[in-house]
Amino acid sequence: MTLRIGVIGTGAIGEDHIRRITNTLSGAKIVAVTDVNVEQAKAVIKNQKLDAKLYESGHGLIQAKEVDVILVTSWGPTHEEFVLAAIAAGKPVFCEKPLATTAEGCARIVESEVKHGKRLVQVGFMRRYDKGYYALKDVVTAGKIGEPLIVHCAHRNPVVGDNYTTDMAITDTMIHEIDVLRWLLDDDYVSVQVVYPRKTQKASSHLRDPQIILIETAKGIRVDVEVFVNCQFGYDIQCEVVGETGIARLPEPANVLMRSEAKRSVEILTDWKKRFIESYDIELQGFIDAVNQGQPNGPSAWDGYAAAVTADACVKAQQTGEIVPVTMKQRPAFYNK
Amino acid sequence: MTLRIGVIGTGAIGEDHIRRITNTLSGAKIVAVTDVNVEQAKAVIKNQKLDAKLYESGHGLIQAKEVDVILVTSWGPTHEEFVLAAIAAGKPVFCEKPLATTAEGCARIVESEVKHGKRLVQVGFMRRYDKGYYALKDVVTAGKIGEPLIVHCAHRNPVVGDNYTTDMAITDTMIHEIDVLRWLLDDDYVSVQVVYPRKTQKASSHLRDPQIILIETAKGIRVDVEVFVNCQFGYDIQCEVVGETGIARLPEPANVLMRSEAKRSVEILTDWKKRFIESYDIELQGFIDAVNQGQPNGPSAWDGYAAAVTADACVKAQQTGEIVPVTMKQRPAFYNK
Amino acid sequence: MTLRIGVIGTGAIGEDHIRRITNTLSGAKIVAVTDVNVEQAKAVIKNQKLDAKLYESGHGLIQAKEVDVILVTSWGPTHEEFVLAAIAAGKPVFCEKPLATTAEGCARIVESEVKHGKRLVQVGFMRRYDKGYYALKDVVTAGKIGEPLIVHCAHRNPVVGDNYTTDMAITDTMIHEIDVLRWLLDDDYVSVQVVYPRKTQKASSHLRDPQIILIETAKGIRVDVEVFVNCQFGYDIQCEVVGETGIARLPEPANVLMRSEAKRSVEILTDWKKRFIESYDIELQGFIDAVNQGQPNGPSAWDGYAAAVTADACVKAQQTGEIVPVTMKQRPAFYNK
Amino acid sequence: MTLRIGVIGTGAIGEDHIRRITNTLSGAKIVAVTDVNVEQAKAVIKNQKLDAKLYESGHGLIQAKEVDVILVTSWGPTHEEFVLAAIAAGKPVFCEKPLATTAEGCARIVESEVKHGKRLVQVGFMRRYDKGYYALKDVVTAGKIGEPLIVHCAHRNPVVGDNYTTDMAITDTMIHEIDVLRWLLDDDYVSVQVVYPRKTQKASSHLRDPQIILIETAKGIRVDVEVFVNCQFGYDIQCEVVGETGIARLPEPANVLMRSEAKRSVEILTDWKKRFIESYDIELQGFIDAVNQGQPNGPSAWDGYAAAVTADACVKAQQTGEIVPVTMKQRPAFYNK
Numbered sequence A, B, C, D: 001m002t003l004r005i006g007v008i009g010t011g012a013i014g015e016d017h018i019r020r021i022t023n024t025l026s027g028a029k030i031v032a033v034t035d036v037n038v039e040q041a042k043a044v045i046k047n048q049k050l051d052a053k054l055y056e057s058g059h060g061l062i063q064a065k066e067v068d069v070i071l072v073t074s075w076g077p078t079h080e081e082f083v084l085a086a087i088a089a090g091k092p093v094f095c096e097k098p099l100a101t102t103a104e105g106c107a108r109i110v111e112s113e114v115k116h117g118k119r120l121v122q123v124g125f126m127r128r129y130d131k132g133y134y135a136l137k138d139v140v141t142a143g144k145i146g147e148p149l150i151v152h153c154a155h156r157n158p159v160v161g162d163n164y165t166t167d168m169a170i171t172d173t174m175i176h177e178i179d180v181l182r183w184l185l186d187d188d189y190v191s192v193q194v195v196y197p198r199k200t201q202k203a204s205s206h207l208r209d210p211q212i213i214l215i216e217t218a219k220g221i222r223v224d225v226e227v228f229v230n231c232q233f234g235y236d237i238q239c240e241v242v243g244e245t246g247i248a249r250l251p252e253p254a255n256v257l258m259r260s261e262a263k264r265s266v267e268i269l270t271d272w273k274k275r276f277i278e279s280y281d282i283e284l285q286g287f288i289d290a291v292n293q294g295q296p297n298g299p300s301a302w303d304g305y306a307a308a309v310t311a312d313a314c315v316k317a318q319q320t321g322e323i324v325p326v327t328m329k330q331r332p333a334f335y336n337k
């Protein structure tokens, strides 16, 4: 069956998801779109050659008969209301991160979905679909390095704009590590701490950059994440799991090995969009296939909630310099696998 | 428009292509299949949940109204007649390698396609669609290593069966290097030589293994290809281009870096099917998109002919120990880009 | 001039230094030895074919006319008295680490050397003589990565004995990072913190293993050192300096790259003695040459003191879980370069 | 016992060997020097602060009572006469490569040494003392890759002067591979062939560059050596041994791994002098120690002869384009190990 998808928000990632559903993936098509910027929505219909109806609002689109599934790619602050409406309508919904901008908002979605009684929501944490992380999880789960004890990570960006603030290092940047490491380790976080190294002169005056976030998990694993968003040299994602008998490291993206100008070298990507580009395809194809077979099975509303609670704790740790506990509600049995 | 594809030969790769067109790719569907082994065809219809008509013969399928495009994945010796029939019917045809089992057969297809006046044929040389080779060609074409002078290659297989013969090192194994290097270098071959290193004890008594094939191109580039099909350790494809100012090497597949048991290590694939698995998707999606936009633009009948002529020369070089010229007909202007 | 060296303590490293001075290095010879275990000293004289006088005590050896230079390689708790005696005798002294077992002991040596008015003491921190660290310092000093901001380190041992205690992770193991990073960064430490990851089941019950030591420097650089002494897989020393414009990593020891058994792999050393084996030669040759030209120029008594103070703070941080300041006396101008 | 060494030829490598014997190595000292350029010899005595007698000729130096051992580092064409004179005087002699400029000259030395009845001669093929080659030989000899079948090599130089001629690619450059591979494989050569790839525009008009030399050994192993002396990018030595069960590759020199400017990179040396700099120390220390214990045990006069015969065959193969046999005399039992 071909899923009929309605898209709320046809901006950068919205258009990108529309393009991949239309040209690359199989099993779904775009039948409806909406955007507060109507011109933007019209342009996307035209550029992507869609045979899709333009809706005036997200709510109208969610109610529409011909729409089976909702894709929420509008601005973060609008996500909660659209996801709640989709649940109310009993329609599966793929929501780009963040699920909601507050932990409370996420909790409301969790509650609503639990009440509905069946999974409808998937959150756009695409790193879980990256082949590298997947291979890393395979190694860990297979016990090839024994029990994991420590994880060393880095999330490095060449440069950020002046409007990037210190807390965005958590909410926009490290949020991906927050989700993917919970999944990788099959664990939960209990406390976080943030330390500030010497500041780079390349960052704007108001921004603490780099930062190191120290996390402890329920199993006692220690995670350290270096977030460095003006590192200049490239978009560089590192993840190394130290286990009882060995260490496994996230693969570097494959690239041509050069010998030239007195160097052996391999190019590092500078554009973050290319780093996980294939995982978006796998993520959405997985969502489509899972919905076709019953219900979504990717990152859940609970995962969105857990990420939000952890991010809040990290921001508090940034501000206080303290070790801050990560306190979550009881996980509804609904979300146990 | 959704292309309606008919498949001749539903064996290993036939079923695989059917699966990817049905579940993974976009813009085409399988509407007809045939196989001399009718049970095999029925099983594939069932397993892949196809809504496809079963034909008694390839020729019937080719003539069928509801079939727009032909996929030939039967045994090699049957390819020529089906490709010729598809051309006669004016239908685009994707033919797994080899295009035909003789250079003469390939020449007949070339002639027939030229007479038809428009490209219809694409040959299944999927390495051109591998991201690694693609990145390597990018580096070379961009002039990052100057003019290419030498190419060092290796094509290694862990082990082959007893029915694998010395000439199959050319016709089944090195055939992929033959095609991909012509494309990579944008060049033609002028002579070949084969030398036999000390034989591995792991090969069957009738098989010369390893072999080294030495090739000279029209531009004077020297290529050496080590073919070693009982190397034991893995499926290992190497390609290094030495240019006037630098060297570029085909990326190794990305994989987890392990530290364990007194080794830093990265797994090497042992199953050839996994090595280029993504390139099959890209190859067929590219074929579908190109046909939808007018005509195929991948490896042409001429490329299939060039590969066949070169393979013949290599086999002669195996047998004689001589330096054997590679003599091709004049390339029809039709195939110039 | 050939330096005439007297050795106090002919145990493992004592004999090793004797061997290298006798057979490998140039410009010095062993003329006197002593050990509380007289048989041990006699055996070394015999095995190393020394033409050396056996002394009854370290003090007698230090006073001896024919001895120009003292090498202290006895047990740690005896170092202080022999170094003080050598200074009193005005003789250059190379003392294996630790300079003294307490910060106060080190301070007494510093004071005594300052009073003497000329450098006599060198401490056996051999990592500064490792080519890898040397190359890393070169890169950092040359500004190739901009100002250093963060240093990520790991010090991993395959396994330790049952008598290895939690504090030895600092005093025996991380002591080398403590010294080499001060030198690498040309900086001083201001505070330390220790966090304990989930404990490996491979460690003895009384030992916290692994540990992570977090250090802040005067310039604000943040250092994290993973100490993991039962990591099973090998002796593995990592050091990565993150700077404002790039990252530089300590070279892995060069070794044969293997392709075998479905792996590309490079051996990791398991015996720590081999990891820095060349640096011992360079260290001692450097000491001999410097003494011949006037006075030692390697790690000074002040460096020994700084290491001791830092190690004390780390041990306190282990015990309290607090962030512990590193408080040093004022550096005597004597030790400025 | 301290060996008393006399040096004939105090040019570049002569002075370098003098320096290492004097300052770095142990067990020998320079007591006599000579050079046709007397000023040069005087300068070296002064710069290296030697307590050495200046001789008028090599022959006088060889006869001198106080000289135990001869070091021949004069120009190649003078080596034969000095080595023969040293044998006549019954003195051990270390002769820089080449042993003699002709195979006949080498044969005369072999004959003379055999007649003398005890090994006196060692040839300066220092690669055998490189730790990388040594580790590679270890792997091969230990059977870790099974029987060797193929060796792929490259010898690349950034650039050569205008006086570098096509045959020097053999006699000056590949001569090191010729020796070290015989040793690595414990094998002899039976035939050679040379093919010329497309010529780089960076080479002078009279020079064929790059070249590929194809060698067959007595055991049937096939060796290919790419010699490329204007490769621009660096001094790059590659050696990969393909065995029945795996592949082993000569280590790249250890160096700092950088992340900067959108690249992961490791520096490649450009100065050949640095590439094997440590092996000169080990080579000469080995010679000194072996002579002290009886007789030299490094590359023998027979090895010098074998290299000369092979080089002659390669030069003939360059000129004729033919497969040229490598024909050696019967190896005197004297040189069996």
Ligand SMILES: NC(=O)c1ccc[n+]([C@@H]2O[C@H](COP(=O)([O-])OP(=O)(O)OC[C@H]3O[C@@H](n4cnc5c(N)ncnc54)[C@H](O)[C@@H]3O)[C@@H](O)[C@H]2O)c1
Pocket (backbone or CB within 6 Å): A008, A009, A010, A011, A012, A013, A014, A034, A035, A036, A037, A040, A058, A073, A074, A075, A076, A078, A096, A097, A098, A124, A125, A126
């Ligand atoms: N998973 C990832 O890697 C990833 C990457 C990029 C963006 N995102 C997330 O996707 C979301 C969108 O990001 P973007 O980069 O596409 O932003 P964008 O600004 O390019 O696009 C957002 C679009 O939503 C529209 N919109 C806003 N409010 C709306 C509403 N109430 N109804 C309908 N349309 C509305 C805007 O007009 C705009 O066209 C953000 O939440 C972002 O965090 C995730």
Ligand SMILES: NC(=O)c1ccc[n+]([C@@H]2O[C@H](COP(=O)([O-])OP(=O)(O)OC[C@H]3O[C@@H](n4cnc5c(N)ncnc54)[C@H](O)[C@@H]3O)[C@@H](O)[C@H]2O)c1
Pocket (backbone or CB within 6 Å): B008, B009, B010, B011, B012, B013, B014, B034, B035, B036, B037, B040, B058, B073, B074, B075, B076, B078, B096, B097, B098, B124, B125, B126
């Ligand atoms: N590009 C690649 O990497 C690649 C990989 C595998 C196979 N191939 C090529 O694909 C072709 C098929 O290989 P395979 O491994 O799938 O073989 P296979 O034996 O598994 O399948 C071939 C199928 O064709 C059927 N068949 C044979 N003659 C037929 C005819 N006249 N009409 C209809 N059906 C017929 C057979 O019954 C069989 O089911 C071969 O030419 C092979 O070289 C290419």
Ligand SMILES: NC(=O)c1ccc[n+]([C@@H]2O[C@H](COP(=O)([O-])OP(=O)(O)OC[C@H]3O[C@@H](n4cnc5c(N)ncnc54)[C@H](O)[C@@H]3O)[C@@H](O)[C@H]2O)c1
Pocket (backbone or CB within 6 Å): C008, C009, C010, C011, C012, C013, C014, C034, C035, C036, C037, C040, C058, C073, C074, C075, C076, C078, C096, C097, C098, C124, C125, C126
């Ligand atoms: N820099 C390094 O990497 C490194 C490596 C190994 C050891 N060390 C240091 O070297 C020192 C010795 O270590 P080791 O492994 O050789 O120990 P060891 O036990 O093998 O040898 C010490 C020797 O000193 C002798 N000795 C003890 N007290 C003495 C005294 N008062 N007078 C004379 N001799 C005395 C002992 O009898 C013994 O033979 C230690 O301080 C150790 O920390 C440094």
Ligand SMILES: NC(=O)c1ccc[n+]([C@@H]2O[C@H](COP(=O)([O-])OP(=O)(O)OC[C@H]3O[C@@H](n4cnc5c(N)ncnc54)[C@H](O)[C@@H]3O)[C@@H](O)[C@H]2O)c1
Pocket (backbone or CB within 6 Å): D008, D009, D010, D011, D012, D013, D014, D034, D035, D036, D037, D040, D058, D073, D074, D075, D076, D078, D096, D097, D098, D124, D125, D126
């Ligand atoms: N193993 C290696 O890697 C390596 C490296 C460099 C040189 N070499 C070899 O070492 C030899 C010398 O090379 P170099 O670079 O030092 O050359 P050089 O020209 O710098 O030095 C040679 C010296 O020998 C002197 N000399 C020439 N004829 C003499 C004679 N009859 N008696 C006394 N002195 C004489 C010259 O005056 C000159 O000072 C050559 O054979 C060269 O191939 C080997």
